[in-house]
Amino acid sequence: MIHIEESRCVRCGLCARICPLRCFRVTDEGVSVHHEDRCMRCGQCVAACPRAAVSLDGVNPDSLLPLSPLPDAERLAALIRQRRSVRAFRDEPVPEETLRRALDVVRYAPTGKNLENVSWLVIEGKAALRRVADRVVDAFRPEPRLAGVTASHDRGGDPIFRGAPCAAFACASGAYDLDVVNCSIAVATLDLLLPTLGLGGCWAGYAMRAASMSPAVREAMGAEQGMTPLAGLMVGAPAVEFRRVPSRREARVRWVKETLA
Numbered sequence: 001m002i003h004i005e006e007s008r009c010v011r012c013g014l015c016a017r018i019c020p021l022r023c024f025r026v027t028d029e030g031v032s033v034h035h036e037d038r039c040m041r042c043g044q045c046v047a048a049c050p051r052a053a054v055s056l057d058g059v060n061p062d063s064l065l066p067l068s069p070l071p072d073a074e075r076l077a078a079l080i081r082q083r084r085s086v087r088a089f090r091d092e093p094v095p096e097e098t099l100r101r102a103l104d105v106v107r108y109a110p111t112g113k114n115l116e117n118v119s120w121l122v123i124e125g126k127a128a129l130r131r132v133a134d135r136v137v138d139a140f141r142p143e144p145r146l147a148g149v150t151a152s153h154d155r156g157g158d159p160i161f162r163g164a165p166c167a168a169f170a171c172a173s174g175a176y177d178l179d180v181v182n183c184s185i186a187v188a189t190l191d192l193l194l195p196t197l198g199l200g201g202c203w204a205g206y207a208m209r210a211a212s213m214s215p216a217v218r219e220a221m222g223a224e225q226g227m228t229p230l231a232g233l234m235v236g237a238p239a240v241e242f243r244r245v246p247s248r249r250e251a252r253v254r255w256v257k258e259t260l261a
Ligand SMILES: Cc1cc2nc3c(=O)[nH]c(=O)nc-3n(C[C@H](O)[C@H](O)[C@H](O)COP(=O)(O)O)c2cc1C
Pocket: 083, 084, 085, 086, 087, 159, 160, 162, 202, 203, 204, 205, 206, 207
């Protein structure tokens, strides 16, 4: 429920201006909630109100998280450039509390329509991951172009999870047509956070692909009924230190600018 505390509201109309779904109406009498039914609970009105006059679902705006200073552009750029896929892990478990802290931050990553419909499946331990990898490889056996992956697994290697002690998958039902995007944003956000917590990740592309096509893989993963792991990372403490930033292709950008007739 959207509530406007009239004693606080200064009728600036900012809530109405920024609401993406035009839930508010500003008249000479003040600001009112016009279309509660459209609200997607994105909280933009709550976040922007200069007088903390707007609340959602009975949550006192004064009790919400205050803003913290942001990292400067160079430090954030360094994190983006220096994040690496980790494929050599120390033989130690991922501290549960650290991963929980990271996943708690990822809640703030955007989701289409603010659905907040991503849930996590965390698979801990090499034995559990090996059982999943067995099923992933079974799903790949009919595909000749994946014969190398299958052969490596059969020789005792781990091309699927790279010896990671843990893997985290973002899951959604698939009911929303951009669920893969929602899950990918969540995983990309986690991937960026991990190096700040002494951990590293690597996208588990093979496992993602197999999970989307094979119920046996989803079952081995322990996925909830009706939820598909749509994006995921292997996670662990890196065993290798990276010393420089590898080069990347120049950004390819096509600018389409308004031109005067
Ligand atoms: C969607 C996606 C799937 C990936 N799947 C795998 C995978 O299954 N196994 C793997 O070792 N690396 C995988 N990677 C990691 C890429 O190979 C890696 O990001 C790329 O080589 C660039 O290296 P960097 O992450 O260190 O910058 C995947 C990356 C993405 C974005």
